[in-house]
Amino acid sequence: MNHQRDIPQPITPKALAERVRTAAADSNLVFLLDYDGTLTPIVDRPGDANLAEDTRQVLRDLSARHPVAIISGRDRPDVQNRVDLDTLYYAGSHGFDIAGPDDHAMDHIEGADFIPEVRQTIAFLEKRLAALSGVFVERKTYSVAIHTRLAADGDIPAVEQAIAETLAQHPRLRTKTGKRVIELIPDIDWHKGRAATWLIEGLQPAHGPIFPVFLGDDQTDEDVFAALPEHGLGILVARAPRPSKASFRLTSPGDVVDFLKRMAAASR
């Protein structure tokens, strides 16, 4: 639909549910969902972002009617454990690691040869940033994330310096910037948007024609908004208006759950 980098207009969960139902009338809905900041509120430490039981129930109900995939920057086992539903598809590590709910027909791994190099950078950065108390180095399989949400502003230049040194030593990696988090990830042409396309194409034979709906809140989600087909809808989750390739904006994870509840209840 709207692929310009405009300011997506705000919409209520009820109006969005009606719109999606109308737009997808002749096709099958597939829900692609970011995790942090979309299904759960953003927290200071990523380990604290747990899924509310009410939200889990909504996802369970939704997945009984439509394919549902979680596309997250978290490692796939991490996000899978947090959601804890075996009826969903999971694309973890920004889409590098994908697993379907059954028979491994929808499993995909990208960039596995980067894993040893990522381990080296984790060891280097943990040592290098150990003295900065508000900086948290998150170990992931395909990337290392440096969280600065709790960091003093004065510590940021030291973080940037450490990242520049790491990149100089590991030119096969690149940075990916999110909400007070900088990640070093393999510099290959694969991201959440490619994972979304891969999932949509994989689901097409059994579920097509597909109308994908993607909800996400962060910079990395713009890759998905950009990758969505014309026949699909991207929803930005953000308190304040901002430029995005999404078509509409819901203001909070609470509104996301409200919208998904309506879609799970819709008789189709």
Ligand SMILES: [Mg+2]
């Ligand atoms: Mg997010």
